[in-house]
Amino acid sequence: MVPTSSRETAAPADAEPRPDLRELAAALEGTPAEQGLRERKKRARRAALIDAAQQLVTAHGLDAVTVEMISAEAGVSARTFFNYFETKDDAVLGAEDVGLSEEDIRTFVRGGPTGRLLSDLQSLVASLLTPHAETHGQTVRAMDLLQREPRLLQRHVVWMDRHETQLVELFEARRAVKPFSAGNELLTMLVLLLIRTTFVAWENAGYTGGPADHLPAAVAQLVDLVAVDLGS
Amino acid sequence: MVPTSSRETAAPADAEPRPDLRELAAALEGTPAEQGLRERKKRARRAALIDAAQQLVTAHGLDAVTVEMISAEAGVSARTFFNYFETKDDAVLGAEDVGLSEEDIRTFVRGGPTGRLLSDLQSLVASLLTPHAETHGQTVRAMDLLQREPRLLQRHVVWMDRHETQLVELFEARRAVKPFSAGNELLTMLVLLLIRTTFVAWENAGYTGGPADHLPAAVAQLVDLVAVDLGS
DNA sequence: CTAATTCTTGCACTGCACGCAAAAATTCAT
DNA sequence: ATGAATTTTTGCGTGCAGTGCAAGAATTAG
Incomplete structure (x- = not known):
């Protein structure tokens, strides 16, 4: 809203009227001496937008929160919001485009590991789930919101969509081998x-450890369900 | 757009300037002597909207088709469109709100049938799938479009959403019994x-019979997948 | 310090979806 | 058949999501 002239370079602390809350936090926590200023700001803004989105939606509900509110809260223009996220929902979920590593793909295709x-x-799912460990706090809040706002589950499907081609190729490749x-x-x-069952299990366990830790339980549920039917 | 004064009562064929294409079709096919005029027109409009939506999307793609186009093609106002469907996607899919019958629910809850x-x-899924037999043609077109426009799958999830409460209650009730x-x-x-696997199987089979006929195959796939893992 | 690059921002625009009230169509009672 | 009651359509206005574009600010490179 108010144009905060960002200036978190190690400059002299002259009379700066608006040291925006979130930008300040960015300078501190964002892995201080990592890469260029540009990269750091990008991360900071992204985090600020996710925080703002989650906080506002937690307080007022998904439909009562507009992109403008989120942007204002994060101290950027509404247009900039869409430079970071495709949709409002993506910001709330803190959607990261996790992909499979070459390593995972190769192993799976050649019939491995088991x-x-x-x-x-x-x-395969386990390696999809592990990266989430980094942004633990945001992921947890995203899970809570996913319960309160089931509409967000749609985004999960869109994610599938985007990677469906990759997945199908993966399956086809393995099918040829085995x-x-x-x-x-x-x-x-x-x-x-x-993925969904694992996240729910993780939630029910009070978010202990990482999500991937609860994947075996999810698989066990499924196996048990089928096994009971088989042993009729 | 142009106010077509509909008059498909068995009136004398006087000088009627606009015998709108689709309204005409309505008078013919819509189970002629069924209920009141109102009910028949409702069905007719609904069918016309679905047809228009599917035809236009087939021709130009989902994103190139607007609600206004669909409405115009069907001969109703854009506002009316939303009296019939919540979203554009719903019209394309010909979304019917299928629910479970009391009978099905009771049987399932008391641990039946098997x-x-x-x-x-x-x-349970079988009884969810059988009603689709009525609107066979539209359903088939919807399936084809679902392949070309994966975004439509989101709507499927929304459907789940809407019935999730009912489903969860169902599960809880049965859990108490068994x-x-x-x-x-x-x-x-x-x-x-x-549901999804069944539809795909139905499609692969060239839409022979009803969707429910391919449900056993879908279940078999799943069982087989698990069984192979168990018998390691 | 300047030039090149990247990112943000404002502006305008399309389209979805909904609330509301007037007008049209249908049903109902007589 | 005629007029009242009910249901439905429609036009109008609103808010919000999301996108393209070009100008301008910030960062980086030389």
């Missing part, structure tokens, strides 16, 4: 199911 | 997974 599809799928009967769509949905 | 959770879940280990979220996601 040779059993479900178990290997579990490994055939299996399950269809691509089932596997894709299964990944989504595991 | 007593095995997965099998009973299958029955305990099981699987969490509500896993079961909810499983329902979604089964």
Whole structure:
């Protein structure tokens, strides 16, 4: 709103009327001596926007919060918001574009690590889930909001969407090496199911450890469900 | 846009300047001697809107089609569109609010029909899927569009959302009668997974029969996937 | 210190979705 | 059939999400 002339370079502390709250925090916590100023500011702004979004939505609900409010709270223009996030929901969730590493892909395709599809799928999901450990606080708040505002789950699906091509290629590649009967769509949905179930389990456990720690429990639930039916 | 004075009562064919295409179709096919005129027109408009939406999106893609275009094509105002559908996507999918019958609910809750959770879940999904047999043509087109425009899958999730409360209640009620280990979220996601997998299987089979006919195959895929892992 | 690069910002615009009240269409009672 | 009651359509106005564009500010490179 008020144009805060950002100046967190190590300059003399002259009469600066508006030392914006969040920009200040940025200078401090954002891994101080990392890269260029540009990079640091980018991270800071991104974090500020996520914080603002989560805080406002927690207080007033998703529909009562506008992008303008979030931007104002974070001290940037509304237009800038969309330089950082595609949608309002993405900011609330602190959406990071996590992808699979080359390593993970190679292992999975060549039938690894265990040779059993479900178990290997579990490994794949595990490596998708681990990066979240960095932004722990934001992820936790995102999970809470995901319960209160189920509409946000849509974004999760969009994420699937974006990576569906990659996933399908992955499945096809492995199928060529080590055939299996399950269809691509089932596997894709299964990944989504595991991610969601894992997050819920993590939440129920009071957010102990990382999300990936609760993946085995999620898989166990599924296996048990099927096993009971088999042993009729 | 142009106010077409609809008059498809069995009136004399006087000089009617605009015998709108779709309204005409309505008088013919819409189960002619059913209920009141109002009801028939409602169905007709709804069908016209879905047809228009699907046709336009098939031709130009989802993002190139506006609600105004759809409404114009169907011969109603844009405002009226939203009397029939909550979103543009709903019209494209021909979204019907299918719910579970009292009968289905009672059976499931008291541990039926088979007593095995997965099998009973299958029955539940089956009864969710059967009503689609009526609007066969529209459903088929919707499935095709769902492939070309994955964004539409979001709507599927919203549907889940809306019925999640009902589903969770269902699960809880059954849990009280016949305990099981699987969490509500896993079961909810499983329902979604089964629906999606079934539709895909139906599509791959060239839309033979009804969607529900391919549900067993979907379940089999899942069971097989788990079974292979168990028999390690 | 200057030039090149990158990022932010304001402005304008399209489109979705909804509330409201007037007008049109349909049903109902007689 | 006619007029009243009800339901539905429609036009108008509003708010908000999201995007393209070009000017200007900040950062970096030389």
